[in-house]
Structure formats: structure tokens, C-alpha cells
Amino acid sequence: MIIAPVFDKESNKPLYIQLYEYIKKEITSGTLKPDLKLPSIREASSTLNLSKTTIENAYNQLVAEGYIDNIPKRGYFVCDLSEYNFDVELSHKQTIIHHDEIEYINDGVDEGSFDISIWRRLYNKVISDPKTNIYNSCSVQGENFLREEISNFVNTMRGGHTDPRQVIVGAGVQYLLGILIGILRDDYNTVAVEKPGFNKAEFVFEDYNFNIRHIAVTNSGFPVSKLWKSDAQVIYISPSHQYPLGTIMPVNKRMELLDWAYKKNGIIIEDDYDGIVRFGGMPIPSLQGLDKNDCVVYLGSFSKILLPSLRISYMVIPKRLLPKYNKIKNRYTQSTSKIDQLVLAHFMNEGYMVKHLRRIKRIYRRKNSSLTESFKNTFKERLKIISADSGLHIVCSAKTGKDLERIKSDAKKNKIHLNIIHKTNNKLIFSLNYSGINSEKTQEFTCLLEKIIFQ
Amino acid sequence: MIIAPVFDKESNKPLYIQLYEYIKKEITSGTLKPDLKLPSIREASSTLNLSKTTIENAYNQLVAEGYIDNIPKRGYFVCDLSEYNFDVELSHKQTIIHHDEIEYINDGVDEGSFDISIWRRLYNKVISDPKTNIYNSCSVQGENFLREEISNFVNTMRGGHTDPRQVIVGAGVQYLLGILIGILRDDYNTVAVEKPGFNKAEFVFEDYNFNIRHIAVTNSGFPVSKLWKSDAQVIYISPSHQYPLGTIMPVNKRMELLDWAYKKNGIIIEDDYDGIVRFGGMPIPSLQGLDKNDCVVYLGSFSKILLPSLRISYMVIPKRLLPKYNKIKNRYTQSTSKIDQLVLAHFMNEGYMVKHLRRIKRIYRRKNSSLTESFKNTFKERLKIISADSGLHIVCSAKTGKDLERIKSDAKKNKIHLNIIHKTNNKLIFSLNYSGINSEKTQEFTCLLEKIIFQ
Numbered sequence: 046m047i048i049a050p051v052f053d054k055e056s057n058k059p060l061y062i063q064l065y066e067y068i069k070k071e072i073t074s075g076t077l078k079p080d081l082k083l084p085s086i087r088e089a090s091s092t093l094n095l096s097k098t099t100i101e102n103a104y105n106q107l108v109a110e111g112y113i114d115n116i117p118k119r120g121y122f123v124c125d126l127s128e129y130n131f132d133v134e135l136s137h138k139q140t141i142i143h144h145d146e147i148e149y150i151n152d153g154v155d156e157g158s159f160d161i162s163i164w165r166r167l168y169n170k171v172i173s174d175p176k177t178n179i180y181n182s183c184s185v186q187g188e189n190f191l192r193e194e195i196s197n198f199v200n201t202m203r204g205g206h207t208d209p210r211q212v213i214v215g216a217g218v219q220y221l222l223g224i225l226i227g228i229l230r231d232d233y234n235t236v237a238v239e240k241p242g243f244n245k246a247e248f249v250f251e252d253y254n255f256n257i258r259h260i261a262v263t264n265s266g267f268p269v270s271k272l273w274k275s276d277a278q279v280i281y282i283s284p285s286h287q288y289p290l291g292t293i294m295p296v297n298k299r300m301e302l303l304d305w306a307y308k309k310n311g312i313i314i315e316d317d318y319d320g321i322v323r324f325g326g327m328p329i330p331s332l333q334g335l336d337k338n339d340c341v342v343y344l345g346s347f348s349k350i351l352l353p354s355l356r357i358s359y360m361v362i363p364k365r366l367l368p369k370y371n372k373i374k375n376r377y378t379q380s381t382s383k384i385d386q387l388v389l390a391h392f393m394n395e396g397y398m399v400k401h402l403r404r405i406k407r408i409y410r411r412k413n414s415s416l417t418e419s420f421k422n423t424f425k426e427r428l429k430i431i432s433a434d435s436g437l438h439i440v441c442s443a444k445t446g447k448d449l450e451r452i453k454s455d456a457k458k459n460k461i462h463l464n465i466i467h468k469t470n471n472k473l474i475f476s477l478n479y480s481g482i483n484s485e486k487t488q489e490f491t492c493l494l495e496k497i498i499f500q
Numbered sequence: 501m502i503i504a505p506v507f508d509k510e511s512n513k514p515l516y517i518q519l520y521e522y523i524k525k526e527i528t529s530g531t532l533k534p535d536l537k538l539p540s541i542r543e544a545s546s547t548l549n550l551s552k553t554t555i556e557n558a559y560n561q562l563v564a565e566g567y568i569d570n571i572p573k574r575g576y577f578v579c580d581l582s583e584y585n586f587d588v589e590l591s592h593k594q595t596i597i598h599h600d601e602i603e604y605i606n607d608g609v610d611e612g613s614f615d616i617s618i619w620r621r622l623y624n625k626v627i628s629d630p631k632t633n634i635y636n637s638c639s640v641q642g643e644n645f646l647r648e649e650i651s652n653f654v655n656t657m658r659g660g661h662t663d664p665r666q667v668i669v670g671a672g673v674q675y676l677l678g679i680l681i682g683i684l685r686d687d688y689n690t691v692a693v694e695k696p697g698f699n700k701a702e703f704v705f706e707d708y709n710f711n712i713r714h715i716a717v718t719n720s721g722f723p724v725s726k727l728w729k730s731d732a733q734v735i736y737i738s739p740s741h742q743y744p745l746g747t748i749m750p751v752n753k754r755m756e757l758l759d760w761a762y763k764k765n766g767i768i769i770e771d772d773y774d775g776i777v778r779f780g781g782m783p784i785p786s787l788q789g790l791d792k793n794d795c796v797v798y799l800g801s802f803s804k805i806l807l808p809s810l811r812i813s814y815m816v817i818p819k820r821l822l823p824k825y826n827k828i829k830n831r832y833t834q835s836t837s838k839i840d841q842l843v844l845a846h847f848m849n850e851g852y853m854v855k856h857l858r859r860i861k862r863i864y865r866r867k868n869s870s871l872t873e874s875f876k877n878t879f880k881e882r883l884k885i886i887s888a889d890s891g892l893h894i895v896c897s898a899k900t901g902k903d904l905e906r907i908k909s910d911a912k913k914n915k916i917h918l919n920i921i922h923k924t925n926n927k928l929i930f931s932l933n934y935s936g937i938n939s940e941k942t943q944e945f946t947c948l949l950e951k952i953i954f955q
Contacts, residue, residue, distance in 0.1 A: 062782060065782075106780075109748055109780060109781060109784060110748070110784055111748075111752055111753070111754075112751055126752055126755065129752070129759070131755075131790075132792060141665045141819055141822060146640060146641070148633070149636075153636035154635050158635075159634070159635070161627055161628060161634075165627055165628070168620075168627075169620055172620055172623075173620070177809075179614070179616075179807055179809040179810075180608045180613075180614070180807070180808070180809070180936065181603050181604075181608035181808060181936065182607060182608060182808040183808070184601050210596045211596070216675070216835035216836065217833045217835050219832065220671070220835055223678065226707070227707060230707075245831065245832075252678070252681070252682060252708065253707065253708065253709075254708075254709055293565070294566075295566020295579075296565050296566040296567055297579060297581055297584070298566070304584070325560060325564060326557055326561040326564060327561055329564060329565055330565070335586075337585075337587060348637070352634055353635070353636060353637040353638070354634040354638055354837060354838035354839055355837050355838075355839070356638070356671065356833075356834065356836060356837050364596055367596060376700065377700075377703075378674055378700065379672075379811065380671035380674075380811055380835050381671065382809060382810050382837060382840060384809055384810070385837060385840070481636065
């Protein structure tokens with residue numbers, strides 16, 4: 046008898062699977078030789094005291110996977126797999142090095158800023174609503190309802206001139222940039238970015254083999270004249286609140302920039318990542334709203350203003366890029382959950398977003414001033430706050446001779462996210478998110494920072 | 501008096517914004533000339549009968565945006581913007597062409613297959629649990645809990661050998677491929693893909709400037725010999741259920757493929773998009789589980805087996821790619837909602853996924869056989885079912901002389917998604933998703949298909 050499996054009758058595993066596994070092992074280990082004829086179903090059934098169906102199921106699975114052949118009228122034969130080594134022992138023994146990710150205490154959003162109960166209620170409504178059609182795939186461009194709400198939002202809150210048909214929804218600015226590059230790549234291959242700027246955007250262009258031109262942002266802001274001299278026809282920029290320096294681009298520069306784009310037949314990518322949060326007055330209206338030559342791509346995200354754990358961003362493309370987008374849109378799948386999209390659309394439509402924004406502005410204004418106050422009292426002449434009047438980070442300049450690498454490692458150790466902008470022998474310029482700092486721990490945070498930067 | 505605004509006291513707009521808008525308009529229209537001195541705050545306050553704060557707020561906003569300058573000890577002056585044209589009239593009048601997306605009746609998943617109440621309960625639990633920390637950003641690689649569950653899932657359900665540290669979570673296979681290309685691009689630049697195959701994966705490689713080599717899948721499956729002759733060192737393949745032809749790669753070919761990768765120092769990307777759904781027996785174990793040389797990347801998704809409206813996919817990378825991944829991982833942001841990730845992890849951990857899979861297998865087996873039955877009865881000799889024993893689509897060959905373009909447009913008109921694989925004068929080979937077809941409408945669907953293909 047060539048097959049003599051030992052069955053575990055107590056096991057949850059069906060007998061046919063046990064039999065299949067047994068025969069497979071006998072074949073891959075070389076015990077059952079190539080071209081050997083297996084007992085017929087009837088024969089095996091009577092010897093092993095199993096139903097014919099059990100034998101048949103096991104044999105069928107082995108046939109489907111190619112371990113045995115079923116030759117009509119002749120029976121089942123072991124396939125020739127002798128040249129392959131099925132040893133499960135991994136020949137490359139790799140040790141896995143895993144770096145645990147740090148959750149920084151100053152990143153994220155304020156814990157009291159978000160009303161979970163409203164979101165939960167809308168989620169329950171949306172997922173239970175047959176009209177949501179959770180069983181079908183997401184719209185490639187984004188759900189109509191959400192695109193309408195976003196278009197309204199950009200027009201009323203950011204002074205934009207947009208139409209819902211220009212809005213593309215996606216899971217993060219990086220994914221959306223990938224689509225934008227798909228639209229632009231036939232006509233453009235060089236992009237200018239601000240230095241310092243938002244690296245994660247630059248990485249995307251780099252990955253798609255765009256040439257990158259760095260344009261240094263100076264004390265007086267972004268030098269449009271340098272852009273004229275560069276060969277870039279695309280610029281990635283954050284005019285309402287430069288990342289990370291926090292400067293606001295004045296209207297004459299905005300007009301110059303639009304003029305550049307018009308004359309160069311170029312594209313301006315306006316990253317408005319936190320332009321809506323401003324304490325000194327109203328938010329600065331977007332560049333998109335000033336553009337009359339249809340050359341601004343507007344990027345927005347709900348990560349900073351709503352929740353970073355949801356991944357919903359959007360991009361408003363100029364009308365003239367729509368024909369190209371419509372041609373290629375089906376190359377891409379939608380990356381944001383349809384349910385989340387519709388929950389957000391309801392959240393906006395029912396007025397919760399406006400209320401939420403009012404609330405976070407209040408919260409962050411308080412956080413911002415208590416932190417800057419605490420900095421002034423503690424650091425005195427050692428630290429100067431360069432920019433703090435808008436957005437969710439502040440920019441500081443500190444007089445310190447401490448070694449940069451030690452500053453970095455001390456920050457990491459204390460789970461503080463410091464974005465180093467510039468370091469000389471005795472000066473450190475950095476930006477610092479404050480949105481995640483617990484407002485009761487401002488003083489504690491300041492003391493930590495003192496240790497990191499000065500000691 | 502040079503400023504004489506008319507205020508709308510009934511409006512919701514604060515007076516300082518009305519004043520700001522008025523002055524801005526007077527400047528951009530050229531009424532207020534460059535270098536003109538505005539009335540001082542005190543002066544304006546008394547003339548306009550507004551509080552000093554209102555005037556100050558309006559002036560400050562105009563200063564921030566760069567419409568006026570505040571010169572210390574001299575006052576507020578209009579900036580020179582005369583060279584710019586602020587006309588709101590758009591010079592490029594673009595008509596927006598918008599293509600509405602079609603929701604195909606045969607795509608998606610079965611409407612009864614998903615237990616909304618369980619998902620909703622888990623969602624409410626996760627979003628309310630402080631440990632979820634919705635206020636902080638998502639782990640770049642994916643939440644630990646979900647990566648553990650996915651690793652278990654691949655190991656037990658797909659015969660894999662994976663460790664959670666190899667798992668990367670993302671919103672769709674396309675996004676994950678972008679990350680994979682980031683890992684591979686320094687060492688590889690040519691990828692082989694099956695023809696016919698999954699175009700949306702090919703597009704990603706194309707976008708990143710990879711050379712694409714098409715390898716024709718024949719009746720006897722994927723020809724590994726052709727791969728040897730090609731200069732590709734990376735292959736994108738769906739061995740458990742070839743897309744779209746539905747063939748299963750037998751074990752000898754799998755071993756050959758693994759051998760190829762080992763000898764060429766190559767990478768096999770195994771797309772296991774619906775390998776878990778098989779009716780003839782157990783699912784075919786993954787290639788990843790047979791790989792002992794650490795050269796298989798495994799791609800899986802919950803779109804087909806759970807819900808297409810959620811966007812959760814994952815990639816298991818070989819251990820030897822981990823050092824490179826760890827180096828570049830922070831270039832990318834996580835694209836899947838942290839909340840959804842944790843809900844899914846609970847869904848798997850509490851045993852709902854296993855139950856769900858059992859249920860959908862039952863549902864789809866029934867759908868599959870009632871549809872193929874209906875096809876046989878209606879089409880008789882005109883249509884042959886080539887493959888239907890696993891996955892959520894069937895492959896058919898039909899004898900028809902109808903023009904291909906007419907077939908395509910008729911299918912679109914009737915919202916049926918036909919994936920045309922091959923068309924000659926009188927033969928049409930196509931694959932057809934059936935997961936979304938309402939089981940009570942099988943006959944109706946068959947009649948529609950008859951019209952589309954034959955009439």
C-alpha cells in the first residue's frame with residue numbers, strides 16, 4: 046500500500062484536506078516517485094475507509110495545483126517535480142530589522158477639537174443608507190456630493206473660483222500629485238520647489254523622474270525673479286502660509302507669479318495645507334481665486350483641520366486640464382473610502398464643518414498664545430519667535446551652540462517633532478507643530494524643549 | 501473723503517470684512533492710486549462712525565495680503581499694483597466636459613454578503629476608544645494590530661510564510677506598487693506583465709518609466725520559458741487565478757518561476773486579487789508560501805472579498821527588501837484611514853472575516869452556477885464557458901459576427917462591464933464579473949447579454 050496517512054479525527058481540518066496535505070508532502074519530499082499511479086478512487090476509498098467523495102476532493106485539489114495528473118481512462122499519476130527542491134528551510138535567513146514609528150507629542154490635532162458623536166452618527170447613517178451603495182466601487186474622481194461640498198468650501202472659505210467637476214478626491218496629497226503628474230508629464234518635466242519646503246511633495250516629483258529646481262525662500266519671501274530665470278514651468282508653492290517658514294505671499298508677488306505662469310504657459314500648484322487657520326484676521330484668500338488664466342492647481346487636505354487619522358485630500362485642477370484628465374482618469378483607482386467621503390460630505394453640508402472650524406480656531410489661538418507666552422517667559426533672549434500668527438506650527442530662532450545631531454536625537458528621544466530649517470554654529474532655526482500639545486502641559490513641553498535645544 | 505463704503509448692516513459679514521473688501525476693490529480697480537495715504541485709524545473711525553478696532557482689523561488684513569503698507573510713524577499707504585490686471589473675467593473661457601462614471605450592474609459585491617451591523621458596531625467601538633488615538637496621524641506602514649491580523653490571514657488562509665513586519669497597508673494596489681517601485685528602482689527597471697493581464701498595475705510601472713515586457717498567456721498558461729528569454733528581472737503575475745483568463749498556475753510552473761527569480765536575482769510580484777474564492781475545492785495556496793529564496797512580493801486586497809467602497813489593500817515584501825523599505829518609508833504617507841484599519845483588524849481578530857468568507861463563498865457559488873446554467877440554457881452552442889470554477893468573474897467564448905465597437909457601446913449603454921480579451925471576425929472571448937448581479941435577475945441579465953453580444 047503506497048498511501049498510508051495518519052488522520053487526526055479530532056482536528057477541525059476536513060479529512061480530504063488532511064489526505065491532500067499528506068499526499069502533497071509525500072510527493073514534494075520525493076517519497077511518491079514521478080509517474081507513479083495512485084490507487085483509484087474506489088480502491089483508496091475502501092483501503093482508507095473514507096468516502097469516495099473525500100478521496101475525490103483530495104485528488105481534485107492535487108490535480109488543480111498540478112501535483113498529480115488525471116489521465117482519462119487510466120487514472121491518477123504523480124507529476125514529475127523531481128527537479129525542484131521543496132525544502133521549506135529558507136536559504137536566505139534574514140533577520141528582520143524593524144524600526145518602530147514614533148508618535149510625536151506635538152503632532153496631530155487637539156484631542157478636544159473633534160466631536161466624535163456627530164461623526165459617528167453620520168457614519169451610521171451613511172453606511173446604512175442603501176443609496177450609498179457600499180457594495181459598488183468608488184467613483185474614480187470622488188463622490189459627486191463631496192465634490193460639490195468641497196467646491197463650495199473652497200469658494201466661500203478660501204475665495205476660490207471652482208466648479209465641482211474640477212475637484213478630484215484622494216487619500217493624501219501624494220496620491221493626488223501622482224495623478225497630476227499623469228496629466229502634466231507629456232508637456233512638463235521640470236518643477237520648481239521652495240527651499241525649505243514640503244519634502245514629501247518633492248519626493249513624488251523625484252519618483253516620477255521630474256527635474257527638481259530648488260528656489261531658496263529668503264527673508265522677504267519667495268523670489269519670483271529666480272523662477273523667471275529657472276527652466277521650470279511648474280512650481281509647487283504654499284503662498285498662504287509658506288511651509289515651513291510661515292510667510293504669507295503678498296498680493297503683488299501673487300500677481301507676478303500668475304503672470305509668470307500665464308507667460309510661460311506654466312502651472313502653479315498651490316498647496317493650501319493649513320491656510321484656513323489664521324489668528325491675526327481672516328484667512329488669506331487663495332491664489333486660485335486670483336487666477337484668471339486657468340493655470341492654478343489647488344491642493345487641500347482635511348488632515349490638519351479635521352483628523353489626520355482620516356485620509357481625505359483633494360485637488361482642484363484648472364479647466365483646461367480636464368480633457369486630459371478625463372482621458373486618463375480610469376488608469377487610477379479611487380483611494381478614499383466611499384463611506385468616509387459621504388460622511389464628510391454630510392458633515393460639511395449640515396454645517397458641522399463651519400462650526401468645527403470656529404471651534405478649532407478658538408482652541409489653537411489659545412494653544413498658540415499660551416505656548417508663545419511660555420516660550421517668552423522661559424527662553425527670554427535665547428529664543429525668538431519668527432512666525433506664529435497662522436497655521437498649526439510656529440517658527441523659532443534659537444541661540445544655541447549645541448550640536449545638531451544631539452539636538453535631533455534628544456528630540457526623537459522625547460518624542461518631539463522638530464523640523465530643523467537651518468543650523469549654524471550658534472543659531473538654530475526650526476519649526477514646531479503645536480496642535481497636538483496638551484494645553485495643560487505647555488509648561489512641561491517648554492521645559493522639555495529647553496533641554497533638547499540648549500542643554 | 502477718499503473712502504466712502506456703503507455698509508450692509510443686515511449682512512452676516514462683520515463690518516471689518518466689508519470695509520476690507522471695499523478698500524481692496526477700490527485698489528484693484530485702480531480708484532485708489534498707488535502711494536496714496538489712507539486716513540489714519542483715528543480719522544477713519546470718526547468719519548465712518550466705526551470702532552477703531554474695526555478699522556484696524558480691516559487695515560491689518562490688507563497689510564497681511566499686501567494691498568497696503570504700514571510705514572511706521574507715517575501711516576498706511578496703497579501699494580503699487582498698477583501693473584497687474586485684477587479683472588475677474590476669465591480670459592480662457594473653458595467649457596467643462598464631464599463624463600459621468602458608469603456604475604456597472606455586474607461589478608461590486610453581493611448586496612447581502614456584508615453584515616453592516618457588525619461593521620458599524622466595531623466602527624463605533626474603535627472611534628470611541630481613546631487608545632485608537634484618532635487625533636494623531638496613521639502609522640506609515642500600517643497599524644500594528646492590522647499588520648498582525650493580515651500576516652495571520654495570509655499564513656493560514658493562503659499558505660503564506662509571512663511576518664507582520666513584512667506587511668505594508670495602503671489604499672489600493674496602485675498606491676502600494678508606487679511604494680514597491682520606490683524600493684526596487686535602484687536595482688530594477690524592466691518588468692514583465694501577463695498579456696492579457698491587469699492593466700492598472702501595468703499603468704503604474706509605465707508612469708514610473710519602467711520598461712514593460714508583455715508575455716502572452718497561452719492556452720497552456722504562462723510560458724516561463726519566454727520569461728527566461730526576456731530582459732525583465734521583475735514579473736507581475738496572478739498565479740492563483742490568472743487575471744482575466746482564470747487559469748491556475750500548476751506547481752511545476754510555480755517552481756520554475758521561483759527558480760527563475762532565484763537565478764536572475766529577480767522579483768516576483770504575486771497579485772492574489774481573488775485567490776481566496778474557489779468553488780472546486782480549497783483555494784490554491786499562494787506562491788509566496790512556496791518561496792524559500794525571499795523573492796516574492798505578495799499583493800492582497802479586501803475590495804473583492806469585503807467591500808469595494810472601503811479601500812484597504814496590503815503588500816507583503818520579502819525580508820531582504822526590508823532594509824531598503826525602512827530607509828525610504830518616511831517618504832510616503834499612509835493612505836488608509838487609521839479607524840478603518842483598526843475596524844478591519846477587529847473584524848478579523850474576532851472571527852468575523854472567516855465567517856464572512858464562508859458566507860460569500862456560498863453566495864457566489866450559487867450565483868456562479870445559476871448564471872452559468874442560465875448561459876447554457878439560453879446560448880447553447882453559441883457560447884462556451886472557458887473558466888468559472890474560481891474567482892468572481894467567468895471567462896466565455898462566443899460565436900458572434902457582431903462588430904466589436906457596437907458590442908462595446910451596447911454593453912456600456914446597458915451598464916454591463918464586459919472585459920474583452922480577444923475578438924476575431926466571428927469569435928469573442930471576454931470575461932465578466934458576476935459578483936454584483938442581483939441573483940433574482942440572472943435571467944434578465946442573460947437576455948441583456950444576448951442582445952449585447954449577438955443582436
